[in-house]
Amino acid sequence: METKLITCPNAEQTIVGYIDGNLSTDDRISFERHMASCQVCRTIERELRMTQTLLRTLPSVEPRQDFEARLAARIADVKLKPSPWWMRVWLPSYVKPARRRHVAIPVVAVASVVASLGFVYVSRVPTVKTGAVQTAAASDETAVLSELANQHHAASATQSLGDTSGVVVVASDMATGGSW
Amino acid sequence: MHQDAELIARCQRADASAFDAIVARYKTKIYHYLYRMTGNAEDADDLTQEVFIRMYTNIGKFRAEASLSTWLFRIAGNLAVDRFRRTKNSRRLVTSLDAPIQVGEEEASRDVPDMSMAPEVLVGRRELADHIESALAKLPAKLRSAVILFDVEGMSYDEIAGVEGIPLGTVKSRIFNARVALRDSLRPYLETE
Structure with missing residues (x-):
């Protein structure tokens, strides 16, 4: 029998929480009251709980013994x-x-x-x-x-040889910081 | 958790023994998760190694905003999804429950489960595990990851929300939808009442 989920709004999270034990006491009691009168939710709850049980039967697996050695390499x-x-x-x-x-x-x-x-x-x-x-x-x-x-x-x-008067003019230029 | 923080701090100071301790603590959990995600030992082994290499090369960037476990499982989940995208080898992941099993060079039909047997009685049977693994492989990666983390790895809703980076309500919806799809695939084992 295929169960229909649309008959119970917000059923998803409530059913998951109920199966996983994550509902508050009030919510749990409320949902149990609802299930008492709702065949659909009761069936879904039972089937999903059994599905969870099956999943938990999966055997544990281990990595190979030389895992660390290969990782180090x-x-x-x-x-x-x-x-x-x-x-x-x-x-x-x-x-x-x-x-x-x-x-x-x-x-x-x-x-x-x-x-x-x-x-x-x-x-x-x-x-x-x-x-x-x-x-x-x-x-x-x-x-x-x-x-x-x-x-x-x-x-x-205009000057004779040895007359330094012209040189004085030039020297004064030097004293002012010219480019000489 | 406290020990993890201490190991990470030592890793960040280049203490090799702390890295070894983290590998020893988490390798089986990560391998187990990746084995259920990929459906085969070879990919699970390769990806588990890759998770610890990523951790090694990025340990300096790790901040205590998330737990080490959340960080490692998040890396593992991302690597698994990347691998699916790259290989697109759905043939290896999905096997019809009606398909014959290869036994040597011959084919054999799968055993029809004895409907009078309760699930508890079937525990430990390889055949049942094969059916469950095939059913898991048919799920979209997001649903598969959520249901494996909760029902197989035993994580809480909050931890899964951290690993997947999704709100709590989305975690519950994914777990519900995954279980509904698995129920439909595994119905022969459920109709015992």
Whole structure:
């Protein structure tokens, strides 16, 4: 006879709790009263209890005697086998070990591209800027030197050998912290 | 429980003897559960080893939010489900109760149970165990796990809720539905009254 469960709302958890001895005293008494007048629940309760009894007859099983020795060998193997460098990149803990390979490859690839672009940016932009500054500084320096040379030639042309008055002008420039 | 916490703390300090003690304490329980989940000794053995390897490699991350037992059974359950998905070898797991048994090179029909015998009398008979295992193998993994943890491993509803990560009401529903399905598969052994 196939029993129908739909006749007793909430019967599932009550019957399971009753069979397993997990109902409160009040609930147990209430369910026993219900069963006294309900053939369906009585049949279900009896059959499920017998099913549980059958399940508990399953024999116990034991792992093989050499379980620990084989486990030790497998653990030693795990210890000896380092993961490749690209697998050791930081990944969030929710990335399961089995999926790390699938996540690590794109992470390393993207990181490589970003690093390459960054290197190009860093190595190119500052070089242009520095060169311009250096060129400008060099131009200024050349102009100053040229001006001083002209002054020197102009002064020398009107002075006799050994006259140091022109040199005094230059020395005073040095004292002000010029680029000499 | 207290001993487990102490063993875990020692494991986290790389004490190998503590790891051995945990293996000694839990290997039979985990193997037994996985044997009932997978239906064969080879897979159960392999997965039980895998459970302890996972424990070994992740012991540093273990926090006392769950008990060691809950953690190990959760790993075992996940591994069993992964194995089912990967192999999809339902032929090995599900055997019709009406299918003949292979005896050497010949086939024999399964014995029809003596209806006058009460279940208690059948205890210990390999044939009955085969029928029960076949009936278990027909269950969806979630129902199978719940009923094995309660009726075979003797866990409480609360512990099962922790292992499966489900509410208490869902645990009871799964146990009920599993028993109903098992009852239907094992009906010849039940109709004794």
